[in-house]
Amino acid sequence: MAITYLDNNATTRVDPRVLTQMLPYFSDEYGNPSSAHQFGSRVAGRIEEARTQVARLIGARETEIIFTSGGTEADNLALRGVLAARPSKRHVVISAVEHHAIFEPCEALQREGFQVTSIGVDREGRLDLDQLAANIRDDTAIVSIMLANNETGVIFPLREVAAIAHQRGVPVHTDAVNALGKTRVNVEELGVDLLSLSSHKIYGPKGVGALYVRRNTPLRPMMIGGGQERKRRGGTSNAPGIIGLGAACQILHELSDAGMEQVGALHDQLEAELRRRFPDILILGAGAERLPNTCCACFPGLSSEPLVMLLSENGICVSSGAACSSGSLEPSRVVQAMGIEPRIGQGQIRFSLGRFNTAADIQRLFEVLPQVVEKVSRANL
Structure with missing residues (x-):
């Protein structure tokens, strides 16, 4: 039976052009990118090329991109990384319609003694900006509002969200996993401080994503050991996956x-x-x-x-x-x-x-x- 696939918000097929870029790094160019020899340094160079491709797509600097195992890890790193870097702040603001990758970590944070406020939406799924402004407090560590809802597709006004939060000195994270590739995503235009993305939602491989962290945004690593990603995310780099993510971003950049x-x-x-x-x-x-x-x-x-x-x-x-x-x-x-x-x-x-x-x-x-x-x-x- 032929399959008619209409579930692209769940995952996407890997673009054949992406797969072609990945394949050599499973079998031929398999060096550890952290190794000092040329076999490893060649892979490290391709990872940095992928970092440039990701950064270019979203209007960021290469040094602001942290590779992760996917959108869920990127979301968790954004929340817990900022909270750990701002220990006097024990309050988080999210929307009531966040993806499970934000909603469930916030439930865990509440069990640990943090306070979480969920901002409501109207019947059309639009965010209540007045309620957002009213619920940012002196002890608010971070505001995390998704860029577009994965169920309804409703796009949130992140530029306005960022302006409201920044007036109170609060950094803003957005889960852009479902938005990237479907609407324009530029971190400077949005004004956000952190942004999560995932490869498998943009015709890349599963198991790899990235977190954008604006320069000077406070963030402590969650995974320590090895010093990869400029000591912000330890662990041997998933070279084929990262290269696939970079290729997927390059295709999106060219398609506009x-x-x-x-x-x-x-x-x-x-x-x-x-x-x-x-x-x-x-x-x-x-x-x-x-x-x-x-x-x-x-x-x-x-x-x-x-x-x-x-x-x-x-x-x-x-x-x-x-x-x-x-x-x-x-x-x-x-x-x-x-x-x-x-x-x-x-x-x-x-x-x-x-x-x-x-x-x-x-x-x-x-x-x-x-x-x-x-x-x-x-x-x-």
Whole structure:
């Protein structure tokens, strides 16, 4: 069965051009980049080239890029690294719709005695900037607000967030994992002090990411031993992964906005057809600025789990924001934060398009989706 992949916010296919760049560093150029001999120094040079490629894409300096094992590590390093460097500050501000890679570390911080304030969003998923300003305190160590939500695609006004926090002398981190490659990301324009990104969301390999740390931003390392990454993140460098991340960033830099124009056109076609075929559908964040690849739709009165399963059985790969809790299917934390009624929110399906999608994928989706919705409706699943 042919697969129609519409889950690019979960992960992306490795671009063949990226894979080509990586392959020699598994077998031929396998030296340890920390070694003094030329076999290692050649690899070290390629890692620094990748660092330049990442920095160029987001408008940073090479010295401000720390390679990590992925977005989750980058998020944890941003939070705990800043908190460790500012021990007198015990308060963190996040949004109520952050990714688990921020939300769950903050839950752990609360168990350790830190205080965390979650800033709400409206029904369209837009951040309450007035509430943000009112909740920054003298003991606030860091504000961490995502650049774009992974479920709804809603883009947050990070420039305004940074201005509000900086007025109080508080550094700002943004999880840009879901935004990079789908909207413009420039650290100088955003004004943020730290930014997380992940390779596998931009057609690179899994298991590698990066944290941008603005010069002079206080940060203590979490992983110590070896002195890699200018003593900010110890451990032997994942050379093939880092080189793959660099190659993925270089491709994005060369594509500029052109790569998302096709995706945006498919997205508009997808949403128009959803509205035509399902008049009672709710598209989350439709009134807000969103990523051009993400459509999160709620089918009122239905449950997302059977919808996703039946679509999968027909070769259509999408995702649901729903989570099983205490044996019952509930709307996702993001949907609940938006104030969407459970009867509507429990039917949440996310369609996320990517570089390799075509009009044929949208056509195939609508050959299957109406039958699936009808079947689930009849069964009252």
